[in-house]
Amino acid sequence: MSEPEILLKLDQVEKRFPGVxxxxxxxxxxxxxxxxxxxxxNGAGKSTLxxxxxxxxxxxxxxxTVRGKEVSTLTPELAGELxxxxxxxxxxxxxxxxxxxxxxxxxxPRDPLRRIDWRKAHDMARRALDALGVSIDPTVEVRxxxxxxxxxxxxxxxxxxxxRILLLDEPTxxxxxxxxxxxxxxxxxxKSRGVGMIYISHHLAEIPMIADRVTVLRDGVVVETLPAxxxxxxxxxxxxxxxxxxxxxxxxAAAIGAPALAVENLASGxxxxxxxxxxxxxxxxxxxxxxxxxxxxxxxxxxGLQSIKSGSIAVDGKAVRFSFxxxxxxxxxxxxxxxxRQSLVPMQPVGPNxxxxxxxxxxxxxxxxxxxxxxxxxxYVRELRVRPSSLTHQLMFFSGGNQQxxxxxxxxxxxxxxxxxxxxxxxxDVGAKAEVFALMSRLVNEGAAILMISSExxxxxxxxxxxxxxxxxxxxxxxDRDQLSQENLLRHAS
Amino acid sequence: xxxxSSEPTVTKTSYEATTxxxxxxxxxxxxxxxxxxxxxxxxxxxYLSFATSNFLTVDNLxxxxxxxxxxxxxxxxxxxxxxxxGIDLSVAAIAALSASITAVLLTQPLVLxxxxxGLLPPELAVAIGLLVGLIAGAFNGWVxxxxxxxxxxxxxxxxxxxxxxxxxxTNGLPVPSFDAQRQLPDTLIWVGGxxxxxxxxxxxxxxxxGLIAWYVLRYTVLGRSIYAVGGNRExxxxxxxxxxxxxxxxxAISGLxxxxxxxxxxxxxxxxNALMAEGExxxxxxxxxxxxxxLFGGEGGVLGSIVGxxxxxxxxxxxxxxxxxxxxxxxxxxxxxxxxxxxxQWRRRSMTxx
Numbered sequence: 001m002s003e004p005e006i007l008l009k010l011d012q013v014e015k016r017f018p019g020v021x022x023x024x025x026x027x028x029x030x031x032x033x034x035x036x037x038x039x040x041x042n043g044a045g046k047s048t049l050x051x052x053x054x055x056x057x058x059x060x061x062x063x064x065t066v067r068g069k070e071v072s073t074l075t076p077e078l079a080g081e082l083x084x085x086x087x088x089x090x091x092x093x094x095x096x097x098x099x100x101x102x103x104x105x106x107x108x109p110r111d112p113l114r115r116i117d118w119r120k121a122h123d124m125a126r127r128a129l130d131a132l133g134v135s136i137d138p139t140v141e142v143r144x145x146x147x148x149x150x151x152x153x154x155x156x157x158x159x160x161x162x163x164r165i166l167l168l169d170e171p172t173x174x175x176x177x178x179x180x181x182x183x184x185x186x187x188x189x190x191k192s193r194g195v196g197m198i199y200i201s202h203h204l205a206e207i208p209m210i211a212d213r214v215t216v217l218r219d220g221v222v223v224e225t226l227p228a229x230x231x232x233x234x235x236x237x238x239x240x241x242x243x244x245x246x247x248x249x250x251x252x253a254a255a256i257g258a259p260a261l262a263v264e265n266l267a268s269g270x271x272x273x274x275x276x277x278x279x280x281x282x283x284x285x286x287x288x289x290x291x292x293x294x295x296x297x298x299x300x301x302x303x304g305l306q307s308i309k310s311g312s313i314a315v316d317g318k319a320v321r322f323s324f325x326x327x328x329x330x331x332x333x334x335x336x337x338x339x340x341r342q343s344l345v346p347m348q349p350v351g352p353n354x355x356x357x358x359x360x361x362x363x364x365x366x367x368x369x370x371x372x373x374x375x376x377x378x379x380y381v382r383e384l385r386v387r388p389s390s391l392t393h394q395l396m397f398f399s400g401g402n403q404q405x406x407x408x409x410x411x412x413x414x415x416x417x418x419x420x421x422x423x424x425x426x427x428x429d430v431g432a433k434a435e436v437f438a439l440m441s442r443l444v445n446e447g448a449a450i451l452m453i454s455s456e457x458x459x460x461x462x463x464x465x466x467x468x469x470x471x472x473x474x475x476x477x478x479x480d481r482d483q484l485s486q487e488n489l490l491r492h493a494s
Numbered sequence: 495x496x497x498x499s500s501e502p503t504v505t506k507t508s509y510e511a512t513t514x515x516x517x518x519x520x521x522x523x524x525x526x527x528x529x530x531x532x533x534x535x536x537x538x539x540x541y542l543s544f545a546t547s548n549f550l551t552v553d554n555l556x557x558x559x560x561x562x563x564x565x566x567x568x569x570x571x572x573x574x575x576x577x578x579x580g581i582d583l584s585v586a587a588i589a590a591l592s593a594s595i596t597a598v599l600l601t602q603p604l605v606l607x608x609x610x611x612g613l614l615p616p617e618l619a620v621a622i623g624l625l626v627g628l629i630a631g632a633f634n635g636w637v638x639x640x641x642x643x644x645x646x647x648x649x650x651x652x653x654x655x656x657x658x659x660x661x662x663x664t665n666g667l668p669v670p671s672f673d674a675q676r677q678l679p680d681t682l683i684w685v686g687g688x689x690x691x692x693x694x695x696x697x698x699x700x701x702x703x704g705l706i707a708w709y710v711l712r713y714t715v716l717g718r719s720i721y722a723v724g725g726n727r728e729x730x731x732x733x734x735x736x737x738x739x740x741x742x743x744x745x746a747i748s749g750l751x752x753x754x755x756x757x758x759x760x761x762x763x764x765x766x767n768a769l770m771a772e773g774e775x776x777x778x779x780x781x782x783x784x785x786x787x788x789l790f791g792g793e794g795g796v797l798g799s800i801v802g803x804x805x806x807x808x809x810x811x812x813x814x815x816x817x818x819x820x821x822x823x824x825x826x827x828x829x830x831x832x833x834x835x836x837x838x839q840w841r842r843r844s845m846t847x848x
Contacts, residue, residue: 303732305731305732324734324736325731325732325733325734326734326735326736328734329733329734330734335732337732341726342726342728342729342732343726343728343729343732343733344726344729345721345722345725345726345729345730345792346725346726347725347788347792347793348721348722348725348792352718352721352722355718356718356722356729356730356733356735357733357734359715359718359719359722359733359734359735360733360734360735361734362715363715364714364715364716364719364739364740364743365710365714365715365716366714366715367713367714367715368713368714368715368717368718370713410733
């Protein structure tokens with residue numbers, strides 16, 4: 001058997017940003033027809049590396065060889081010509097343009113009179129989407145699509161250019177299981193055509209499904225590249241965090257107490273039709289559903305961010321009606337929202353971010369409690385082991401997991417006892433996940449009640465006392481802890 | 495805390511230590527950049543002191559201070575608005591409206607719906623002028639918050655409304671008119687052009703406004719809310735901060751400060767008219783940006799804006815002393831603004847990692 005062609009070779013690639021070394025001496029290669037999964041904690045440098053390969057960032061040092069030819073300065077145009085395509089982690093679509101326009105941005109097909117041939121363009125777009133096994137109307141504006149659909153459009157756009165080297169930066173983070181499997185089919189097809197792929201993921205379970213080799217990054221260096229067969233979860237996690245995780249889901253038994261949050265026949269927004277449940281103190285109640293089952297509108301509806309069509313909510317036995325999030329906060333609720341970036345003021349340090357919820361319902365000209373802010377932020381940074389353990393650095397310098405800890409600290413300090421965790425581990429690394437779970441355990445032990453809305457099956461199985469499975473905006477099953485299994489959850493969700 | 499989060503190993507800890515040290519340097523740069531506008535002002539003044547014989551004189555410096563006071567006061571209010579991510583194009587119009595109303599009430603008897611109220615006490619006339627500014631500003635905020643329209647468009651519209659109202663109040667004529675029953679009070683003239691312990695009163699007033707604003711931004715719930723709304727609107731909303739209330743209050747403050755500036759200007763010019771201070775809204779925005787406040791909100795402060803106003807004032811004065819033609823002066827001032835924004839963007843890009 002002949003050696004497969006080396007499509008891409010990196011030799012001691014380095015990237016410095018002012019004040020930070022993101023990558024130091026990265027050496028790796030990519031073979032034709034392989035899927036190389038790139039793993040690493042947040043801040044390990046994965047996304048930076050991808051952007052260098054796509055020509056969006058320039059490497060500070062080192063050499064990049066594409067198909068035997070050394071390229072000194074890689075620009076986005078050159079990367080495109082060399083057949084390198086990057087599916088971004090953050091969506092890079094133009095929201096106000098149609099799906100077709102986004103897929104063929106700058107390259108729309110023309111008729112002989114140089115006018116845009118829309119019929120042909122839409123047909124081509126439809127074919128590109130069909131290849132992914134999705135049916136999205138190519139004439140629709142991208143902003144009208146769900147996040148998962150947008151992600152699929154982004155993937156279709158990159159694939160349409162027929163890349164030889166495909167870089168996928170967490171392409172499945174917003175996808176449902178079904179969509180994920182279809183994407184894997186496409187990846188396997190591309191493999192057989194000799195395309196080399198670097199695939200970034202936080203889902204270790206995806207490794208055996210598609211990987212040929214696994215490369216682990218830590219602190220901007222390659223820890224090791226190993227064949228997928230040797231990359232079992234324990235090994236790679238140890239490589240990623242530089243230590244073993246004693247236990248990923250530190251679930252402790254907590255005494256279940258009085259009802260903290262009672263919801264009856266709640267309907268809100270477009271997808272939440274009729275949901276009832278009672279969450280008790282000391283309990284972690286999981287909510288699971290496939291994309292569009294209503295779980296994404298539950299947190300905004302409960303927290304006064306989205307109006308309620310019908311139904312009732314009671315906190316600690318008292319009926320409540322929240323018109324603003326400040327009402328929910330006053331009643332003792334706290335929200336760790338789906339998108340971390342929506343909860344932080346990135347240009348401010350820990351203190352102001354921590355105390356943000358204290359401002360709710362206060363007189364505008366009232367003085368800030370800066371002493372308490374200093375004390376509590378110092379205490380939480382120590383207790384939750386926020387890194388860097390600094391009270392002066394702006395939060396944008398913190399990694400995702402550490403930002404999440406600061407948001408958690410915010411609600412702990414505001415005395416919230418009903419906490420809504422909406423996708424609490426999205427985009428944070430393995431080490432930080434375990435710390436977030438440990439905190440959840442601690443909170444319920446102290447008498448808090450937690451509603452855990454998650455699309456991660458293993459996290460729900462690991463942490464929840466009960467799980468409500470949603471389907472079509474309604475509760476399709478309620479599963480106790482001993483009934484929780486991936487099969488059970490998926491069966492009731494679909 | 496559970497046992498799971500065991501102590502990190504040595505490699506992990508040392509990595510964290512380097513990150514802190516590295517972002518520590520970034521932090522130092524941050525501080526340096528913050529002092530940038532002040533440094534630029536000092537350098538500019540040092541240069542002009544050597545390049546011209548009459549820049550560094552008490553008379554000339556007081557003159558600059560007096561002339562810059564108006565923009566400085568307006569810029570203080572503008573800073574609040576820009577920190578929330580908004581922009582207030584109506585400030586100069588509010589200044590003219592408040593100035594016109596105050597000047598009319600100071601010099602003519604008030605006749606409303608056929609009822610003659612006679613000449614109002616001067617204090618009341620000034621208070622009404624200030625109140626008009628406050629209400630005009632609050633109206634801006636209310637329109638923006640309630641109807642969710644872009645700040646730029648809303649204040650572009652109200653700018654014309656307020657100018658029109660000022661024309662109505664003054665009949666399009668300068669105040670005091672020939673048949674004025676009373677002249678402008680001496681106190682007002684003193685505030686606009688006089689000195690206190692040798693310092694121009696108007697400049698001292700601008701500094702006072704700046705100090706109060708600095709306190710509000712740094713030590714009150716409102717200040718924090720303003721930074722939060724400008725830094726991340728959604729985060730502010732989720733944390734229970736009322737964006738509407740913050741916006742209305744912010745624009746009201748901007749309106750009030752514009753009114754103060756307008757009334758001070760009446761004292762300096764010994765006259766008011768509906769079209770006074772035209773174009774000053776842009777100078778106030780330029781001062782804020784030169785002072786280092788992020789045009790997209792969330793970052794910056796009011797002291798920088800005062801320095802920014804001073805830079806614009808010194809630059810204009812210096813170019814005059816250097817005998818640069820007024821046409822070239824405009825071009826130079828425009829360049830300064832563009833260069834500052836370019837520099838500011840570059841700085842922000844280099845600050846943000848990934």
